[in-house]
Amino acid sequence: MYTKAIFIIIDVLAVIELYFVIRSLGKMTELFASWLKYALVSSVIAIVANILIAISFDAMFANVAYALYYGSIDWIIFYLGGFCLEYTEHSKLLSKCKVPVAIIMLADTLLLLSNPVFGNSYSIYTKENSAGFLFYQAESKALFNVHLFLCYVILFLALVFLIVKIVMTFSFYQTKYILILMDVVFVVVLNVFYMMLGLLLDASVIFYGVAGSFIYYCIKFLVPQRLMNVAVVSATDDMNEGLILFDIYDNCIYANSFAKERFLSEGKEFSFSNEPIATVMKDVGETETGFGHTEYRQTEYRDGIPVSRTYRVKYNELTDDKGHTIGSYFLFEDTTEENYYLEEIKAARVKADNANIAKSTFLASMSHEIRTPLNSVLGMNEMILRSTTDTQLLEYAENIKSSGDILLSLINDILDFSKIEAGKMELIYAAYSPHKILKDCHTAFSQMAEGKSLFFNIECDEKMPSLLQGDERRLRQIFSNIISNAIKYTKMGGVTVSLHSEDLDDDNVWMVARIQDTGIGIAEEDIQYLFDSFRRVNEEQNATIQGTGLGLSITKELIELMKGTIEVSSTVGRGSSFTIRIPQRIMSFSAIGKFKLHEEVSEHKYKETFKAPSANILVVDDVAVNLKVVEALLRRTEVKLDKATGGLEAIDKCNEKKYDLILLDHRMPDPDGVETFKRIKAEGLNLDTPVIVLTANALSGAEEEYRQIGFADYLSKPIKSNELELAILRNLPIEKVEII
Ligand code: ADP
Numbered sequence: 001m002y003t004k005a006i007f008i009i010i011d012v013l014a015v016i017e018l019y020f021v022i023r024s025l026g027k028m029t030e031l032f033a034s035w036l037k038y039a040l041v042s043s044v045i046a047i048v049a050n051i052l053i054a055i056s057f058d059a060m061f062a063n064v065a066y067a068l069y070y071g072s073i074d075w076i077i078f079y080l081g082g083f084c085l086e087y088t089e090h091s092k093l094l095s096k097c098k099v100p101v102a103i104i105m106l107a108d109t110l111l112l113l114s115n116p117v118f119g120n121s122y123s124i125y126t127k128e129n130s131a132g133f134l135f136y137q138a139e140s141k142a143l144f145n146v147h148l149f150l151c152y153v154i155l156f157l158a159l160v161f162l163i164v165k166i167v168m169t170f171s172f173y174q175t176k177y178i179l180i181l182m183d184v185v186f187v188v189v190l191n192v193f194y195m196m197l198g199l200l201l202d203a204s205v206i207f208y209g210v211a212g213s214f215i216y217y218c219i220k221f222l223v224p225q226r227l228m229n230v231a232v233v234s235a236t237d238d239m240n241e242g243l244i245l246f247d248i249y250d251n252c253i254y255a256n257s258f259a260k261e262r263f264l265s266e267g268k269e270f271s272f273s274n275e276p277i278a279t280v281m282k283d284v285g286e287t288e289t290g291f292g293h294t295e296y297r298q299t300e301y302r303d304g305i306p307v308s309r310t311y312r313v314k315y316n317e318l319t320d321d322k323g324h325t326i327g328s329y330f331l332f333e334d335t336t337e338e339n340y341y342l343e344e345i346k347a348a349r350v351k352a353d354n355a356n357i358a359k360s361t362f363l364a365s366m367s368h369e370i371r372t373p374l375n376s377v378l379g380m381n382e383m384i385l386r387s388t389t390d391t392q393l394l395e396y397a398e399n400i401k402s403s404g405d406i407l408l409s410l411i412n413d414i415l416d417f418s419k420i421e422a423g424k425m426e427l428i429y430a431a432y433s434p435h436k437i438l439k440d441c442h443t444a445f446s447q448m449a450e451g452k453s454l455f456f457n458i459e460c461d462e463k464m465p466s467l468l469q470g471d472e473r474r475l476r477q478i479f480s481n482i483i484s485n486a487i488k489y490t491k492m493g494g495v496t497v498s499l500h501s502e503d504l505d506d507d508n509v510w511m512v513a514r515i516q517d518t519g520i521g522i523a524e525e526d527i528q529y530l531f532d533s534f535r536r537v538n539e540e541q542n543a544t545i546q547g548t549g550l551g552l553s554i555t556k557e558l559i560e561l562m563k564g565t566i567e568v569s570s571t572v573g574r575g576s577s578f579t580i581r582i583p584q585r586i587m588s589f590s591a592i593g594k595f596k597l598h599e600e601v602s603e604h605k606y607k608e609t610f611k612a613p614s615a616n617i618l619v620v621d622d623v624a625v626n627l628k629v630v631e632a633l634l635r636r637t638e639v640k641l642d643k644a645t646g647g648l649e650a651i652d653k654c655n656e657k658k659y660d661l662i663l664l665d666h667r668m669p670d671p672d673g674v675e676t677f678k679r680i681k682a683e684g685l686n687l688d689t690p691v692i693v694l695t696a697n698a699l700s701g702a703e704e705e706y707r708q709i710g711f712a713d714y715l716s717k718p719i720k721s722n723e724l725e726l727a728i729l730r731n732l733p734i735e736k737v738e739i740i
Pocket of ligand 1: 522
């Protein structure tokens, strides 16, 4: 009685366990899960049939229960086979064979189920145990062998299939086959073992339940884990970085292919006392934080040639979920190529910098080369303008002057452009009067407008501050560029310049200027290109108008440097309007008042600003004509002028005579101006005589450099007579000068 009770309890427990597994499988969406589910449902039927055998009260009841039991085993095998094929991704083979196999299984099941009626497969007999209890046993007949044959053939085929697959498949899927093989072997071995016990009741069917749960556990957790390990290992093997893992006792537990190839010599293992870890640990030190970075250098020999490789190394501790240290890892990133390209970039940068320096040097010398002869041309022309009364000659000379001025402004534009490009444009802030700028614009452009019969109006808001702080020279340049364009590109009507200020904060205002013309206008699609360097829009129509396409690009850069904006609106054929807004500091809050133009005499009339008959001045230049220009420009000031055509002659002269002022050219053949200056200042009579440098170098920072050397003043060529006189006035002893 006890035997039966224990047997039934074990079976019931197996059913309960299977119920939970079947429920979990029902939640899985994969197809193989439903095959396994049906296999386990069949197992439940088999176990229930087994319970019925145990509680059989007569032979017929036992006969039916045995039929149910044997029949359900057919379906356990059928569905398990389906699961294997589906799980190992053989759904094509499965869909081909599932219907014929199901028919065979159905035929076998029907044969078994007909046994209670025909007694064809087995017969029932009773056996008594030692305690006197009756057990119903089944004795197989010849036909039962069909059933056994079917089951064993399928099991055998499954075994062959699995073994072949395990041998042939690549590692990633081996895990799946091994799992199924283990399960089949498990069931077979336990069954054989159980049979050997020769018990009166068959409880072996519960192994199906155990096996089902085992498979479920494996497919849900073990296999994915194993597959992930395989995937991670192959991914780390594919990595272009070296990975070495150590456990807490500093034993190497893993190193990827990269690390092995690069660092492991034959017969060696990674350890903290071997390379590369030993050096890395020495560099990072045993940090308390458990991580660190360093660089590791390794010399390889390729065909006997040493090749140096560098690695960026990351060292970190491995910790579990709770933060306990469980080991450490080292990541080696090969930076050889990166370093190589960085070096290349550095070299390219040096090259580019050198090219830029070469460009600046070229511009400086080009400006010098053009300015020097231009200096002579304009200087001599000035002499003609001063000395002749012949109207024809005066006209020629005026033409030379205006062409010379254009050439000079072109050189200035190119220089400004290169300064901006090199990021060397410097703004010099000082107080200025907006009125003065407007007046000067009027002086400069009214004639040009008149010449084209255009009106030229200037309007200024009376309330704007009278003194602002800004770079006056560059502001003039901005105004000049836009106004000269407006006049250039207007045939009829005229140009209006209006200026007003808008509040910005307590100390600053927006200086807003609008330059409007009634000219040819700019097409809407061209406006976007207006500020591009060297780009002129509407080329065909403007072919006869002189220009380089640089003016507006420089203007915009200057405005942006001053943190201002420029906007354009234009209608073709009706005119354009340029609005600039520049923030400026207020230097005087008093209102600027009404803008008045006191007409300037537009005629060219020179008048010297001073006379200094007792002043001794030395002028040094290797170009004779330049000496003549200075001499001519200073004639009416009556200064006593000595001339020297080179540095050596100048030094000799300075050793003989004390001068009140020296005008010294920079670019001269040996010794140049700077060298001559140093020698004059080293000894002799002119240790404290102010020296003004004459130079064609108008590049940014030039004035600063000259002043640092010790020059008292700086004049850029071509020398203008008023600038020359002003510079002399600034530097001559006051008692020698008579202001006129
Ligand atoms: P440019 O030296 O050619 O005048 P800018 O940079 O000063 O060069 O001007 C670029 C182009 O913008 C000019 O070529 C001209 O086509 C156009 N432009 C500039 N100002 C005006 C204007 N007021 N009216 C019509 N077109 C203009």
